[in-house]
Amino acid sequence: MLATTLDADDRLQETAQATGRLAFFDPYGGGNLFPAFFKTSDQVQLINGLGAYDPALACRCGESGAYIAEASIQRVDLIGEAGCAAQV
Numbered sequence: 453m454l455a456t457t458l459d460a461d462d463r464l465q466e467t468a469q470a471t472g473r474l475a476f477f478d479p480y481g482g483g484n485l486f487p488a489f490f491k492t493s494d495q496v497q498l499i500n501g502l503g504a505y506d507p508a509l510a511c512r513c514g515e516s517g518a519y520i521a522e523a524s525i526q527r528v529d530l531i532g533e534a535g536c537a538a539q540v
Contacts, residue, residue: 453478455518456502458491465485471497472522473528497524 457465457472465472474492481488499509501518511519 454502457496457499464502466504466510468504469497469499470501471495474498493528495526495528497521532535
C-alpha cells in the first residue's frame with residue numbers, strides 16, 4: 453500500500469514532507485467492489501510518502517516507508533462533498 457497527500461485541488465504532492473489530505477493506493481486491493489485509490493477525510497503531515505524519499509527523514513523505528521508526523525492528524529470537514537449517507 454502506498455500513501456500520499458493531496459493538495460486543495462486533489463493533486464498529488466510529491467515531496468518528502470507534505471501536508472494535505474491523506475490518500476492511499478493499494479495495487480492489490482482494487483477491484484469491482486473497492487477502488488484501488490481512495491481519499492480519507494484526514495489532513496496529515498506525511499513524511500517520505502509516495503514520490504519522494506529522503507533518508508535523512510527516515511522513521512526512528514528504522515523502517516524506510518512513509519509515516520505520519522506525530523500530532524499532525526486533523527479531521528477535514530467534507531460535508532459539502534458528502535452524499536446523503538454522510539448527512540444522517
